[in-house]
Amino acid sequence: MGAEFLTSRRVRFCDTDLAGVMHFSNYFRVMEDVEHEFWRSLGLNVIRRDGDAHLSWPRKSVSFVYHKPARFEDEIQCHLQVSQVGDRSITYRVAFTLNNEPVAEGKTTMVCCRMQNQTFQSCPIPDDIREKFEGLGK
């Protein structure tokens, strides 16, 4: 579902570990950072006021499968694609590549929540966000 959003990130020194490669946990940070760039490209923000609360999108589940290591200063191509828009959740996938070879594939399901006093309550996705996501690739 939907068109691919493409951007890139360069592996930082502080994201490597003693094995000389990007630490596996940092793929999740890059994935999220790419997601936020994607939202901005749609004119949206992952955090917004909603009356006296905020709308936010905590993760329900995330995963990565790793194919080959990424190293310091590698410029990773990041391909993001929305795969499902539910009533209260969105699932997207990313593929990281380097010189057209697969580096890793990630997946995130996140839930639309009203956040107030640091508690989270799931809620339906607002119409304007739904329309932006459902309009992708059309």
Next chain:
Amino acid sequence: MGAEFLTSRRVRFCDTDLAGVMHFSNYFRVMEDVEHEFWRSLGLNVIRRDGDAHLSWPRKSVSFVYHKPARFEDEIQCHLQVSQVGDRSITYRVAFTLNNEPVAEGKTTMVCCRMQNQTFQSCPIPDDIREKFEGLGK
């Protein structure tokens, strides 16, 4: 398969994000840190010399499912259990709990590799490591 290894970790301030909870990527760092404590409890180290190379265990795949947030200074109970020992890989699961309620569940599959000049070549799990892991819970 195997007995449970139990330890705990306290959520650090720097592991939280603006939503007031532990950032989802840091669960992976805690999971790995618990794994290493588990290896030490077996008298093993995840990195060791192997002739002119090192044995190391890069991740093949990792995932987390989140149930409820963990907050600054929460002391999370971390339950680790080895679920599969293959020829060249080990899979384990962790459950994080707080006051006996589920916080999150993670899973890691890692591959035994010879690491030399920052390249990785998978290899059979050494016998002494295999024996330790297969002897768990007996």
Next chain:
Amino acid sequence: MGAEFLTSRRVRFCDTDLAGVMHFSNYFRVMEDVEHEFWRSLGLNVIRRDGDAHLSWPRKSVSFVYHKPARFEDEIQCHLQVSQVGDRSITYRVAFTLNNEPVAEGKTTMVCCRMQNQTFQSCPIPDDIREKFEGLGK
């Protein structure tokens, strides 16, 4: 001024970088984590409610001088000492050692602030906190 607070931290895999040593930025995270353990040892918490706001302690300045590298699984001894208690700020120093040899020395000055709607306003240190800090080493 004041007695020394001593604890230890083990270097995590994810805190190392491709040079095989703990990344220099992570010393700051360990320093802060040790500080929070110190506060807990005094029966205090660095974040607390204050009416409809929170008291918090943002950093005014921080520094580290590095002597020798810390490596994966090293258990660093962390010596914390409060060096100054001002009207609205506290300065403390930490020394990290390994086998009684100096690893690094850090310094932090933090300011007592009322935090509300993500803005910070400096304020005098509450009496009960001041008394705990001024009573150190007596």
Next chain:
Amino acid sequence: MGAEFLTSRRVRFCDTDLAGVMHFSNYFRVMEDVEHEFWRSLGLNVIRRDGDAHLSWPRKSVSFVYHKPARFEDEIQCHLQVSQVGDRSITYRVAFTLNNEPVAEGKTTMVCCRMQNQTFQSCPIPDDIREKFEGLGK
């Protein structure tokens, strides 16, 4: 000494903490990342082969003074200036600004080292690197 190198970085969600602002330790990571972009702009790399060893630049000392908080998605302007080139060390300063207002000021002194088997030995700065740094701003 030397011209200013200017670039920018956007504050990532994972770089914030529960106070809603960029965690103070992440300023050091941004500072280092900007430094590496600066080296690349000079046609240099902070890590390079040197016979059977590598040249690398561990930190001798680092510091930050903080003026006002940076928040999620803020695009920080990063101004880097080399302030001293010694026989074996380089010192540089960065100023972070937001809408022309000062956010924070950092300083780093790093030492040219031969790194072999994860040990570091200081050595004179190679001529080609020295020439690039001494030629700045002329």
